[in-house]
Amino acid sequence: METIVFYLLAASIVFTGVAVVAMRNPIHSALALVCNLIGVAAIFASLQAHFLATVQVIVYAGAIMVLVIFVIMLLNIKEEKPARERFLLLGGVVLAGFAFFVALSFVFLHQFQVTPELTDEITGSVANIGRVLFTKYVFPFEAASLLIMAAIVGSIMIAKTKRREVS
Amino acid sequence: MQIAILVAKAFIIQQVILGLASFCTWVERKGSALIQDRIGANRAGVYWNPKNPLLKIFTPIVKVFGVLGVVNTLLNDAIKALLKEDFVPEGTSTFMHALGPFMAVLPVFLAYCVIPMAPDFEVAGYTIRMQIASLNTGVLFILAMGSIAVYGVVLAGWTGNNKFSLLGALRASAQMISYELAMGIAFATLILSYGTLDLYEIIEVQKSGWGINPLYYPTGILSFIILFIVGMAETKRGPFDMPESESELVAGYFTEYSGMKFLLFWLGEFAEIALFAIILTIFFFGGWHIPFVELPEGVWWAALVGHGVLMTKVVFFCVLQIVIRWTLPRFRYDHLMNLGWKGLLPLSLFNLMITAAIVLWGMNLS
Amino acid sequence: MVSVNHYLILSLLMFSIGVTGFVIRKNAIVVFMCVELMLNAVNIAFVAFARMHGNLDGEIAVFMVMVVAAAEAAVGLAIIIALFRNAKSVDTDDAAELRL
Numbered sequence: 001m002e003t004i005v006f007y008l009l010a011a012s013i014v015f016t017g018v019a020v021v022a023m024r025n026p027i028h029s030a031l032a033l034v035c036n037l038i039g040v041a042a043i044f045a046s047l048q049a050h051f052l053a054t055v056q057v058i059v060y061a062g063a064i065m066v067l068v069i070f071v072i073m074l075l076n077i078k079e080e081k082p083a084r085e086r087f088l089l090l091g092g093v094v095l096a097g098f099a100f101f102v103a104l105s106f107v108f109l110h111q112f113q114v115t116p117e118l119t120d121e122i123t124g125s126v127a128n129i130g131r132v133l134f135t136k137y138v139f140p141f142e143a144a145s146l147l148i149m150a151a152i153v154g155s156i157m158i159a160k161t162k163r164r165e166v167s
Numbered sequence: 168m169q170i171a172i173l174v175a176k177a178f179i180i181q182q183v184i185l186g187l188a189s190f191c192t193w194v195e196r197k198g199s200a201l202i203q204d205r206i207g208a209n210r211a212g213v214y215w216n217p218k219n220p221l222l223k224i225f226t227p228i229v230k231v232f233g234v235l236g237v238v239n240t241l242l243n244d245a246i247k248a249l250l251k252e253d254f255v256p257e258g259t260s261t262f263m264h265a266l267g268p269f270m271a272v273l274p275v276f277l278a279y280c281v282i283p284m285a286p287d288f289e290v291a292g293y294t295i296r297m298q299i300a301s302l303n304t305g306v307l308f309i310l311a312m313g314s315i316a317v318y319g320v321v322l323a324g325w326t327g328n329n330k331f332s333l334l335g336a337l338r339a340s341a342q343m344i345s346y347e348l349a350m351g352i353a354f355a356t357l358i359l360s361y362g363t364l365d366l367y368e369i370i371e372v373q374k375s376g377w378g379i380n381p382l383y384y385p386t387g388i389l390s391f392i393i394l395f396i397v398g399m400a401e402t403k404r405g406p407f408d409m410p411e412s413e414s415e416l417v418a419g420y421f422t423e424y425s426g427m428k429f430l431l432f433w434l435g436e437f438a439e440i441a442l443f444a445i446i447l448t449i450f451f452f453g454g455w456h457i458p459f460v461e462l463p464e465g466v467w468w469a470a471l472v473g474h475g476v477l478m479t480k481v482v483f484f485c486v487l488q489i490v491i492r493w494t495l496p497r498f499r500y501d502h503l504m505n506l507g508w509k510g511l512l513p514l515s516l517f518n519l520m521i522t523a524a525i526v527l528w529g530m531n532l533s
Numbered sequence: 534m535v536s537v538n539h540y541l542i543l544s545l546l547m548f549s550i551g552v553t554g555f556v557i558r559k560n561a562i563v564v565f566m567c568v569e570l571m572l573n574a575v576n577i578a579f580v581a582f583a584r585m586h587g588n589l590d591g592e593i594a595v596f597m598v599m600v601v602a603a604a605e606a607a608v609g610l611a612i613i614i615a616l617f618r619n620a621k622s623v624d625t626d627d628a629a630e631l632r633l
Contacts (some may be wrong), residue, residue: 007327009554010543017570019545021554026562033566034318040573043540047584049592054307056576058351059599061345062314064569064606069321070340071610072562075617090557097453097553101545108541122230126364132589133596140593144600151604155611161618 005046013039026072030065037061048123168293177346183478184279187441188434189241190482194489195437197236202493208236211243216245244430251426259326267326268424268431271319275438278312281305282445283367286455286462287339288470300365305365306354309446313350313401314525317343319435320403324420335419339403339410340501345504346400349433351391351510356519357450358385359526370454374461380453388523391451393515398443399488400507402436406495409503452480540581547574561613561623565606572602 016039019032037060044053133141200207211233217223232238255264284297302308317340324336361369399405411419421432448454455462455473462469498506552568558564576595583591613623620627 003568005536006539008540013543014389014546014550017550020563020566020570026560027277029566031318031322031564033569036570036584037573040577043574043577044580047590049580049595050302050304051307052580052592052595054304054311054623055599057311058307058314058605060569060573062311062317062347064603066314066317066321066344067181067606068562068566069318071563071613073321073337074576075614075623077560077562077623079585093556094553096205097549097556100552101549104545104549105542108545109538121553127303128589129592130595132593137593140597144597146598147604155607158608159611167613 002046006043009039009042009046013043027069030069030072033068034061037065050123051126051129096100100157172293173299174293176295176297179283180279180284180297180299181276183284184276184441187478187485188437191402191437191440191485191489192433193235193240194238194486196240198486198489199328199493200236200527202490208239209234211236211239215439234528247521248426248430252302252426254423254425256326256328256423259328260495263322264326265428267319268324268421268435269317269319270322272431272435272438274312274315274319275286275435275442276311278440278442281308281366282442282449283370283454285470285474287465288467289465290365293470294465296349296367297474297481301365301367303364306358307364309442310351310354314343314347314434316435316439319432320420321398323424323432327420327423329422330419331416331418332422335410335416338416340419341508342403342407342409342503343401345507346397346511349507349515350392350397350401352512352515353390353397356390356515357394359522364447370449370456374456386518386525389514389518390522391447393511393518394447394450396506396511398447398493398504402439402443402488405492406438406498407503408492408497409500412497438486440488441481444481444488447484448477448480537581537585542579544574544578544581547571547577557622559626561616561625561628564625565609565613568605570597580598 013036016032016036020036023029023032037056041053041056041061044050044056054088197207198255217226229238255261280299281302282298287294287296289295320343321336321340323336324332324339327333327336359362361372363369363372400407401409410416411421416422421429424432456475457476463472548571551567551574554567554570555564557569576598579591579595579598581591583595599621616628617623
């Protein structure tokens with residue numbers, strides 16, 4: 001049962017991931033990425049990380065991707081022109097990506113030859129995550145809040161339209 | 168057996184959602200007529216005069232329902248919508264166009280998964296909890312589904328392929344993202360005072376007396392006000408219906424939808440109203456508990472009574488939301504954004520701080 | 534039986550897709566989305582390792598990655614809007630020069 005669920009999720013994640021790259025219309029690739037992120041959330045849930053699965057849906061699918069789609073709609077970005085003259089180059093890059101995958105998977109399989117089992121000791125429930133986050137990792141947590149503050153101020157400064165002076 | 172119980176639970180809860188949604192539809196039609204001093208829907212069922220004696224028994228029911236507009240809103244409108252032409256605007260894919268209403272309804276229905284509908288009861292040795300999934304992230308799950316609900320609106324606006332739909336979708340997504348912040352922080356405040364994320368346990372905490380620990384009352388009232396306003400804004404109704412304002416945007420993001428697809432948007436909206444009514448009831452008004460009366464545990468009739476009490480409270484909040492929607496005039500867009508970002512967000516942060524202080528103080532006390 | 538290796542291979546596959554897309558696409562927003570794809574691939578590996586070791590350090594790392602991704606989205610999209618305002622397109626080739 002667990003194996004079947006994993007393979008189904010993995011297939012959907014890979015399929016939508018390829019769709020993100022291959023779709024020519026940015027809205028289509030954004031929607032494919034939304035499906036991909038929800039698939040990743042399901043993978044988290046299957047790994048007993050319930051809190052992360054929910055936060056993944058709230059933050060990624062609910063906030064970041066809505067912003068991306070919002071920007072695509074606001075700027076009314078049209079479809080990309082097909083890069084036919086660089087077909088050979090594209091094929092080369094895709095092949096290189098595949099070679100990258102094969103090489104690193106060899107390294108991984110070599111590293112973990114014994115196929116370590118998943119343990120069931122502690123689950124990522126809200127209470128457990130909160131306990132660790134506010135005791136052991138309280139400093140990174142506070143630093144993250146500073147980072148977000150800086151990002152808010154920075155993004156407003158960048159995207160702000162300068163008021164034209166009346167001439 | 169487990170699977171059979173699960174399927175039965177899912178079926179019953181789906182019926183509850185549909186019942187609440189159709190009740191809201193009827194109140195919306197007939198209640199708005201009452202508020203605006205019109206008669207409203209009352210035609211269907213008037214000409215019901217069958218010769219068959221078997222059908223004749225139903226005559227009084229049909230007459231009463233017809234005059235009250237129930238037949239008109241629930242039967243005739245549905246048939247009309249089913250028979251309408253399914254219109255797809257030029258230049259958009261049919262699949263994407265159909266995905267819009269689907270994504271508007273699905274997250275709302277999924278959010279009902281974590282909502283308990285009645286107290287536990289025992290049947291044939293099985294203890295049954297009327298909750299499809301008791302997750303340890305219950306409240307967060309509702310929040311997550313609420314943030315997914317934006318996609319229905321965005322897809323609908325984008326596949327409409329005209330400026331009005333797109334403007335409506337832009338407004339709706341901006342509004343939903345802005346009010347989600349205040350909603351999340353209001354939820355955090357409540358989680359802090361209840362100490363749990365499971366909605367069933369939240370109701371059980373309110374068993375003694377009628378509510379939260381009296382220590383938390385002042386902030387509880389504030390978070391009720393915040394959550395009520397946010398709920399009205401998240402459902403894109405009431406004074407906050409900028410995305411579908413008919414005087415500016417035709418019908419907003421669902422301008423290009425017809426027939427059953429159009430009706431699905433309404434189903435999603437009414438299910439969302441009912442969802443917010445249930446959330447308010449569970450968080451602030453004790454769920455299925457009757458004040459100062461204690462129901463026996465584990466028997467089936469107590470579960471039925473509890474469900475009835477819950478639904479009575481929920482219906483009250485549904486009607487309240489619809490009355491507000493038909494009473495107040497619409498906001499202006501910048502007022503809406505100001506209220507969300509400069510009013511509700513600081514207020515809810517302040518509320519969270521006070522609540523945290525009180526909880527900490529209470530912990531030190533005990 | 535699903536072991537950590539399964540999750541690692543899935544993560545690696547997703548990361549490779551992200552890298553490939555990052556290189557071959559020209560639309561700045563799609564490039565941004567490919568970065569998100571890579572971040573998520575790493576997140577899967579983190580959670581799988583956290584489950585393998587039986588402690589929550591990996592999940593905290595994922596949480597931090599999400600925070601950084603949110604900040605990155607805000608700033609990145611602001612930059613894309615500024616780019617569109619100046620160059621009238623979001624094609625990365627149009628932003629190849631240092632001045633606009």
